[in-house]
Structure formats: structure tokens, C-alpha cells
Amino acid sequence: MPGLLLVFSEPGAAVTAEEFNDWYDNEHVPLRIPIPGFESWSRWTAVDGKRPTYAAIYDLSSPEVVSEPPYADLANTRSEREKSILARLALLDRRTYRLLEPVHPPKAGDAYDPAQPGRVLSIVEIDMKPEPGAEEEFNRWYDEEHIPLLAQVPGWVRSRRFVLVDAGAIGSEAKDQKPPKFLAIHEWEGMEAFERPDFRATTETEWTKRVLEKVAVFERRRMTLLRTWEKK
Numbered sequence: 001m002p003g004l005l006l007v008f009s010e011p012g013a014a015v016t017a018e019e020f021n022d023w024y025d026n027e028h029v030p031l032r033i034p035i036p037g038f039e040s041w042s043r044w045t046a047v048d049g050k051r052p053t054y055a056a057i058y059d060l061s062s063p064e065v066v067s068e069p070p071y072a073d074l075a076n077t078r079s080e081r082e083k084s085i086l087a088r089l090a091l092l093d094r095r096t097y098r099l100l101e102p103v104h105p106p107k108a109g110d111a112y113d114p115a116q117p118g119r120v121l122s123i124v125e126i127d128m129k130p131e132p133g134a135e136e137e138f139n140r141w142y143d144e145e146h147i148p149l150l151a152q153v154p155g156w157v158r159s160r161r162f163v164l165v166d167a168g169a170i171g172s173e174a175k176d177q178k179p180p181k182f183l184a185i186h187e188w189e190g191m192e193a194f195e196r197p198d199f200r201a202t203t204e205t206e207w208t209k210r211v212l213e214k215v216a217v218f219e220r221r222r223m224t225l226l227r228t229w230e231k232k
Contacts (some may be wrong), residue, residue: 002099003063004162006123006183008052010173012090023085024056025227031074033231037065040114044121046225047191049089050127051173052091055123055223056144057185059114063096063165076121086170093169093177097162100139104147105160114182115230118157120222122194125180127217141185149202150186155193159186180217191222 013022032038040059046052066069078086086092103196106112128134147159161181169175193199202208211217 001062003060003065003165004097004099004160004183004185005056005058005060005066006095006097007056007058008091008093008095009054009056009089010052010091010171011054012088012172014088015085015089019085020035020054020089023081024054027079027082027153029229031153032071033229035065035071037071039063041229042117043226043228045226046221047120047224048222050168050221052093054122054226055221060096063098065167068097089171091169091171091173093167093171093174095167096165097183098165100161100163100182102143103161104143105149107151107156112158115228117225117228118189119225120188120191120193121224122184122186122188123221124184124186125217125219126128126182126184126215127180128182129216130213131214138182138211138214143205145205145207146202149205150199153193153196153199153202155189156194157187157189159184161185192203194222 009020009024011017029041029043033041037060038058039061040057042057044055044057048056105191111136128136142161147161150156150159162185164179164181164183167179188194
């Protein structure tokens with residue numbers, strides 16, 4: 001089953017944005033491009049005024065890719081620059097996920113290019129209350145109503161859902177708590193979609209209201225694309 005590696009990061013006061021982005025773009029991501037099982041590479045920055053400011057997303061052939069060589073060996077071969085930056089970062093928060101089925105086809109169908117995702121992401125993390133049947137209803141609502149409605153909104157590109165496999169964070173802003181179990185990533189052509197009445201209507205259905213009553217944790221981020229990479 002395919003997986004996803006989502007990494008939130010915050011340079012903090014000890015690392016300038018210029019130093020951070022140069023390291024990420026020209027050293028950190030390029031080292032991951034040739035690794036078998038890594039299938040896409042993209043970086044994002046917040047447009048919602050929240051922290052962490054940055055995110056990196058990598059599609060994986062399976063979640064196990066990040067626990068096996070050659071990826072696992074990268075921790076033992078870090079450059080002096082990388083060691084220095086990692087020691088000074090305010091946050092590097094890594095989460096590994098497994099793709100949830102069913103997989104809804106993107107707007108472009110088979111022509112969709114993972115190296116050219118939508119320009120804007122809505123990243124939604126959710127934990128359900130420990131009530132009987134709450135997770136089952138949540139999954140049915142997402143698959144049978146919510147994503148089908150989002151797909152009708154002009155500007156929608158793709159929606160995917162994942163379940164958490166593993167997580168770990170370092171830095172002064174790292175929190176000692178497990179991220180929410182469920183992750184949804186919605187790709188959009190631009191921010192204007194969020195202002196449309198038909199987008200707002202997707203959050204106002206009766207089924208949506210019933211599901212939200214059973215939600216224990218709801219966290220949403222909106223980010224815009226910085227850059228992508230392709231395998232050479």
C-alpha cells in the first residue's frame with residue numbers, strides 16, 4: 001500500500017530563512033530524489049499565518065521505505081552543515097502515513113502529474129472521539145459525501161486520505177504528543193476556491209454536522225507550493 005512522508009518544519013531564531021531554504025532545496029531534498037520508493041518531492045509554505053511555516057511532502061511506494069536502507073542510512077552520513085542546522089532548528093516534525101482506500105481520481109484523471117500538484121494545499125488532521133462507530137461513520141462520510149462534493153467545486157485538483165503510521169519531532173518547538181490519526185490532503189488551483197459558496201456548502205450538510213459532533217481533534221493548515229523536483 002502506498003505511503004506518504006509529511007514533514008513540518010520551522011527554522012526558528014537560530015537559522016535564517018535563507019540558510020534554511022538553501023539547505024532544504026540544494027542538499028536535503030536532492031539526497032532523497034534517487035532513493036528507491038520515493039516517488040515525488042515537493043515543498044510548501046504557509047498561507048494561513050500559522051506555524052510551522054514550512055512543509056515537505058514525499059509520496060512513497062510504501063511507508064516502510066523510511067525505516068529501511070538506503071533512506072535509514074542518511075542519518076549516519078549527514079554533512080556538517082546538516083548536523084549544524086538540525087541542531088539549531090526550532091522544529092522538524094516528521095509523520096509517516098499509509099494511503100487509505102478508496103482512492104478518488106484527480107480532476108485530470110490519468111493525466112495528473114504528481115510532480116505538478118495543485119498550487120494550494122488544505123491539510124486536515126482529525127481524531128475521532130472514542131465512540132462506537134465514530135470512525136466508521138467518519139470514513140463513510142468522507143468517501144461517500146465530502147470528497148465527492150469537494151470534487152464538484154471549481155478549482156479542485158485532487159483529494160487523498162491517509163492514516164498515521166509513525167511520527168517523531170525534534171527542536172525547541174517539538175511537542176510530546178502523537179499527531180491525529182487521520183490525514184486528508186486536498187489540492188486546489190488557488191485560494192479563491194475557499195471563498196466560493198459551493199465550497200462553504202460542503203461543510204454545512206446535515207451529515208457533516210453529525211460527523212463533526214464526534215470529532216475530538218480537528219487541525220487544518222493551508223499552504224502554497226514553493227517548488228517540486230523530478231527524478232533525473
